[in-house]
Amino acid sequence: MENGVTDRLWDKDVQEYIAACRHEKLSDITLGYSAGEDGHSFLTASALYVTLKGRAVPIGYRWADSKSGRTAEVYVGKARTAAPQELEGLFRLALRAGLWRERRHVAFALSAVSDVHLKADGVRSRLHFEHLKALYGYDAVSLALLQSSRVDGIDAPERRARAAQAHELTLQTLNDLAYLYGARSANDSR
Structure with a gap:
């Protein structure tokens, strides 16, 4: 990481x-992108929930297509529901995932993933x-660089490549x- 980025840690x-x-x-908290149809990328978060018996269950926050467009959802294993939910809705999701005895822990873990x-x-x-400032130089970065080529009509492959690299x-x-400050793996958490 560059010095400017490292300073942001504080x-x-x-x-x-x-x-x-x-x-x-x-x-195993992992962040990723899911691409929308319009070219925008949406941030997703996933992790493993460690049950009381030591089993690791996938849990996360992602974006899914629906009739009204992209909507946020939370999931535990294969069970999913729209996000954000009150704790009562998260309890029901834990029940659908087969984690009845741990519904409270699962609900708080889903809330943590959403956080x-x-x-x-x-x-x-x-x-x-x-990162854009580090790639372009401090003075060269402006809001114009953040705009896509569809907005300003300029098709600059170099600009798109640097923006993708910064992304x-x-x-x-x-x-x-997340790796450095979160739990490292499901095996280490037991």
Whole structure:
């Protein structure tokens, strides 16, 4: 990471993201992108929930297609529901996933994954901007560089390549922070 990006580790938003990754029942927190039809990318968060018996169950926050467009949903294993939900809705999702005895723990873990997603989404745009400044140089970055070629009519492959590189560096930074400050793996959490 560049110095400007490293300095951001002490920002309040980044510290809140790190704190969200430290949930004791979540391991292997991973962030990713799901692409929409319009070219926009949506941030997703996934993790493994470690049951009381030590079994690892996939859990996360993702975007799915629906009749009204892209909608957020939370999932536990194969069971899923629209996000955000009150705790009562998360309890029902845990029941559908077959985790009746742990419904309270699962509901709080789903809430934690949603919190990780929310905090990561808040940090993502700033980190993306920092990576663009590192790639282009401090003075060259402006909002015009962040616009897509469809908006301004300029088809600049170099600009799109640097924006994609900054996009991936941002995702890598978020995943590195989740790895360093979250539970490392389901095997280590037992």
